[in-house]
Amino acid sequence: MKVTAGLVREIDATGRLVLPSEMRHLCNIKPGDIIEFLIDGDKLILSKKEYGCLFCGGSAGLTMFRGRHVCQGCLAIAAAEVKGRTKGG
Numbered sequence: 001m002k003v004t005a006g007l008v009r010e011i012d013a014t015g016r017l018v019l020p021s022e023m024r025h026l027c028n029i030k031p032g033d034i035i036e037f038l039i040d041g042d043k044l045i046l047s048k049k050e051y052g053c054l055f056c057g058g059s060a061g062l063t064m065f066r067g068r069h070v071c072q073g074c075l076a077i078a079a080a081e082v083k084g085r086t087k088g089g
C-alpha cells in the first residue's frame with residue numbers, strides 16, 4: 001500500500017529530520033521506538049523495527065544477550081537448564 005500524505009520536512013545542518021506527528025500517529029511510532037532505514041533504488045524507506053525474543057518471539061521484558069534480544073522468561077529457562085546439566089554432571 002502506498003500512501004502519499006504530501007508532507008515535506010527539511011533536514012537540518014546535522015542531518016536530523018523530524019517525523020511529522022501525523023505520520024508518527026499513523027504508523028504508531030512512539031519515543032524510544034527503533035526505526036530501520038532501508039534503501040530501495042532511489043527511495044529511502046523508514047520502517048518501525050519490531051524486535052522479539054530469539055527463542056519465543058515475545059516482546060515483553062526483552063534484554064540484549066550477546067547481541068540478540070532474549071526475554072527474561074527464556075533467560076530464566078536457559079539458566080535453569082544449564083544449572084541442571086552442571087548439577088547432575
Ligand SMILES: [Zn+2]
Nearest residue numbers: 053056071074
Ligand atoms: Zn522468550
